Amino acid sequence: MTLDMFIFVFSAIVAVFGATMMISQRNPVAAVLYLIVSLVAQAVLYVQLGSVFMGAVLIIVYAGAILVLFVFVIMMLNLRGKEDLGDNSPPISRATKYIISMLMVAEFVFIVHGSVFSGPGGGMLEAETVAGFGSVEGIAKLLFTRYLYPFELTSILLLSAVVGAVVMAKRREIHEQSDSGSVSIDNDSNEGVK
């Protein structure tokens, strides 16, 4: 087994392990930490595929921003017990759901395996890439020339997401007395927004 293959197998196993542990955790904070483990392993796979910048961005954006947001919300809601976390009277039995989802995964793997391994060249990657593959320069050239329009649209998406998040998470006057402990965006003096 070459070093390339060893790194791939190791990080693939870690990624799948982290994802599996994530969905089987009862505690949401532990689930977030396992998702970070899985994401770091996926970043290793990105780097192995030659896209160093995207691997770094994956770690920075996910582990640094999105998952911190998740942990922040978990801490803020202060959940405990089965009633909060939700484990009562599943509509269909747990075993049925496991069987259905296992079958789905097996089907996915079967389709990919059948379609890619039979392709031209056995689907092997070429040893050499184009110059500057995965570099910041190459990505920036694409984003600011061919994909300029979608790139500009993402700024509008982010703006509307920020506005929507603030409007939705804003504390309503009715619940002011019931939960004084939690942190929220606190500009209730602005009556016009309601």
Next chain:
Amino acid sequence: MVPISAYLIVAVVLFGIGTMGVLISRNIIVLFMCVELMLNAANLALIAFSRSLNIMDGHAFVFLVLTVAAAEAAVGLAMVITIYNNRESINIDRFNILKW
């Protein structure tokens, strides 16, 4: 070299685990994390195809998908907070307020 199908199988397994989590999870925060995992699996497939075809367009798509994932997390968690403030629970069995 590692064949591209190996990366695709990892991506597909991660996507399947994410779907499985959406199906079995009773906790809406874990459910959101499973959606993030599915987006990441799609990203891994995009990067693998980009490397296989030797063109960099997949990286631009991954960039856009990351933006969408960040926006989705922000809006989704805001919804979770709103629902928690209104119902004092994030148990998804109780999210039947839209049911007719």
